[in-house]
Amino acid sequence: MRAMTYEIRAIAPDVLDQLRKTDDAGRRPRRIVEREGGNPLRCCLRRSRPGEAILLAAYAPLRRWALETGADPGAYEEVGPVFVHEEPCGGPAQGYPAAMGGPRRVFRTYRADGSILNGYLVDAHQSADPLAASILLDRLLEDPEAAMVHVRAVEFGCFLFEIRRVVLENPTTDGVPVR
Numbered sequence: 505m506r507a508m509t510y511e512i513r514a515i516a517p518d519v520l521d522q523l524r525k526t527d528d529a530g531r532r533p534r535r536i537v538e539r540e541g542g543n544p545l546r547c548c549l550r551r552s553r554p555g556e557a558i559l560l561a562a563y564a565p566l567r568r569w570a571l572e573t574g575a576d577p578g579a580y581e582e583v584g585p586v587f588v589h590e591e592p593c594g595g596p597a598q599g600y601p602a603a604m605g606g607p608r609r610v611f612r613t614y615r616a617d618g619s620i621l622n623g624y625l626v627d628a629h630q631s632a633d634p635l636a637a638s639i640l641l642d643r644l645l646e647d648p649e650a651a652m653v654h655v656r657a658v659e660f661g662c663f664l665f666e667i668r669r670v671v672l673e674n675p676t677t678d679g680v681p682v683r
């Protein structure tokens with residue numbers, strides 16, 4: 505028996521180690537000590553706090569996806585700015601990262617080859633409320649062509665986090681997906 509569910513992914517620890525030295529644009533990331541905080545951190549999927557040392561780095565999520573999966577995103581490959589902690593931080597807490605939500609988000613679905621399938625404009629409720637987000641994600645990933653979702657901020661266009669389709673070989677029998 506097989507069942508579909510999904511997993512929420514921050515930037516992986518080994519990729520973070522690389523980005524902290526040289527980012528996906530080939531530069532050294534810029535170091536910032538937060539004064540007010542509030543920037544979305546892609547290492548642990550929470551907002552930065554005053555006094556924390558963070559880095560502003562270029563990140564190419566589809567290039568990284570392609571390296572893992574052998575996909576060819578071609579012209580869809582994008583490089584954009586992300587904030588990450590300067591030091592390893594232990595990654596995100598379990599569950600949906602409500603702190604990454606906001607009034608204008610796009611949930612963009614991608615095919616397994618890295619091409620864009622569709623984009624959905626999402627409000628604060630759907631992007632920050634775990635239940636509303638999960639209903640939407642279930643619906644988007646019902647499409648067998650959708651391999652992955654990027655959550656992005658509309659105003660800045662920047663990548664926030666990724667949701668990947670996962671096929672479970674031996675799903676739980678009570679019908680509750682494992683997340």
Ligand SMILES: [Zn+2]
Nearest residue numbers: 547548589593
């Ligand atoms: Zn972090």
